[in-house]
Amino acid sequence: MTVYRLITLRPPDPQGSGDSRRAQSIVRALEGAGHTVVLAPILAPGQTLFSSLLRPTALMHLIWVLLRYGFTRPLQWVAVQALVPGNPSGELSPHQTAFYVTSRVAPPEPPAGFVIDFVDSLAANARGRSHRGPGVSAFWRREARLLERWERELAAKSMLATAVSETECATIAPNVAAVPLEIGPRLRPSxxxxxxxxxxxxxxxxxxxxxxxxxxxxxxxxxxxxxxxxxxxxxxxxxxxxxxxxxxxxxxxxxxxxxxxxxxxxxxxxxxxxxxxxxxxxxxxxxxxxxxxxxxxxxxxxxxxxxxxxxxxxxxxxxxxxxxxxxxxxxxxxxxxxxxxxxxxxxxxxxxxxxxSASPAAVQHRWRSLTDAAGR
CATH class of the missing domain: 3.40.50.2000 (Glycogen Phosphorylase B;)
Structure with a gap:
């Protein structure tokens, strides 16, 4: 069985944002298949990206990342990397596999044999926002172009790349596999x-x-x-x-x-x-x-x-x-x-x-099938 180091922006949370709910689904699937999952969220519970960037150490690192990558990488990736003084995969042991949830958290040079779940295409998201007014259109067109390049690069280097639908997969790269979102059985609230x-x-x-x-x-x-x-x-x-x-x-x-x-x-x-x-x-x-x-x-x-x-x-x-x-x-x-x-x-x-297709059993079976095939 494999030890996965799950690198996310926010901690897995069944009641959280879309990427947090997705990460929780991944944890359940991997642990259900007998794998070990080591969580490595970049933000602590309750933290926001904006407030975290206001810390002096983060601001200093943001300047360094901007100078190093600001012309070649999307700025939303730069903002997340500013919160990571080192490589978030740097603590990998020889027996761990890096598993990134969204392209924003993947480091500049991911380790060999990594897995990435794009969730959806951030490049497509940015392209949609580029039509929302002349003041911001140039910025979002640039983000879309750089995100598309970054997503394709990550997909090509990965051992396994996934997204939530065939539409998103086709948008990102030919080798991306679809894993639906998971919605669990409805439990009565307290x-x-x-x-x-x-x-x-x-x-x-x-x-x-x-x-x-x-x-x-x-x-x-x-x-x-x-x-x-x-x-x-x-x-x-x-x-x-x-x-x-x-x-x-x-x-x-x-x-x-x-x-x-x-x-x-x-x-x-x-x-x-x-x-x-x-x-x-x-x-x-x-x-x-x-x-x-x-x-x-x-x-x-x-x-x-x-x-x-x-x-x-x-x-x-x-x-x-x-x-x-x-x-x-x-x-x-x-x-x-x-x-x-x-x-x-x-x-x-x-x-x-x-x-x-979104049931826990169906989604977890899909995750297990893909990770087992990639690990062979």
Whole structure:
């Protein structure tokens, strides 16, 4: 059996951000196969990348990394490497294998025989952000170009490279293998968590996610500025529009207050909030990969109105549980109305297949198959 040193930005966390949930899935799969996992997160629990970079030692190392790699590597990689005074793989023993979760944490010269899970393509994410205004487009075009080169370089050197969907794999490199996201069986929350959750007797539309993540924050602003007034014009009350997630910024909180929407920040059990919603929203224009918010809602039996971007890599068709529409107020309002009226839902075949592929047993079997084959 192999000893894997799992290098991540944040510690594995089943309730955390997407890469933290992914890392937790990897730990379960590797340990379930009899391997040993040594965790090596760059950030401590509760730390943020920005606050960590403000430490004097990190600032000094940031200057060094910028001078050494700033012209040839993406700046989001530079920012993460500034928090690593040495190579995060440098403590590998001869019997350990480095396993990187996202390209941001891989060192300039990874050791031989490493494994990398890109999760999704950061280059595709950056390309999407390059269309969001003249002030930042040049920066994000540069990031996309350098990220694409870095991702291809890592994939070519790796013993095994993975991502969450065939779409993401094809975007990164030909030798990248798909491993779906994992959604575990739904466990009832503790009475304390349930009491602190949010349940409404009225229909609610919910946008849930990590609200500090830029693509989520951008979608949340659209919900408040565009969708909420359109729903109000159709007879909805403002408080029936619900935003829930971790670490909403002050500007977003102030916007929610002005809009009269319900903002649930840092709830202890986000899945409990999802289960109480009538329709979940995924009106994303930015980002990449597969959205946990879509999987979590469908697993809970809650229908989803989403944009084509949120459907990227999933490929669901319109049904009693799903509507994929253009991100404009009227199409989203129409989709919500349709989903609310179809209460006797039969789970369509594509949703059933998606959830089956994301089950713990299926995902862990996929990880074991790939790591066993790579280690031969």
């Amino acid at each position: 009475p304390e968590a349930e009491a602190r959750g949010y349940q409404s007797q009225d229909p609610t539309v919910l946008f849930a996610g990590n609200l500090y993540y830029h693509p989520n924050a951008e979608a949340a602003r659209w919900v408040l500025e565009v969708l909420t007034p359109a729903l109000v014009s159709r007879g909805w009350r403002r408080e029936q529009v619900v935003l829930a997630g971790r670490r909403p910024g002050r500007a977003l909180a102030a916007m929610a207050e002005r809009a009269g929407a319900t903002l649930l920040a840092d709830v202890p059990d986000l899945q409990n909030v999802i289960e109480g919603a009538s329709v979940c929203l995924a009106p994303l224009l930015l980002g990449s990969g597969i959205q946990f918010k879509v999987l979590d809602a469908l697993q809970a039996g809650v229908p989803v109105a989403m944009s084509a971007q949120a459907n990227r890599g999933i490929g669901l068709s319109d049904s009693d549980m799903v509507r994929v529409v253009e991100r404009k107020a009227e199409p989203f309002c129409d989709a919500i109305d349709i989903l609310l009226t179809r209460r006797n839902r039969v789970v369509p075949a594509d949703v059933h297949s998606l959830l089956a």
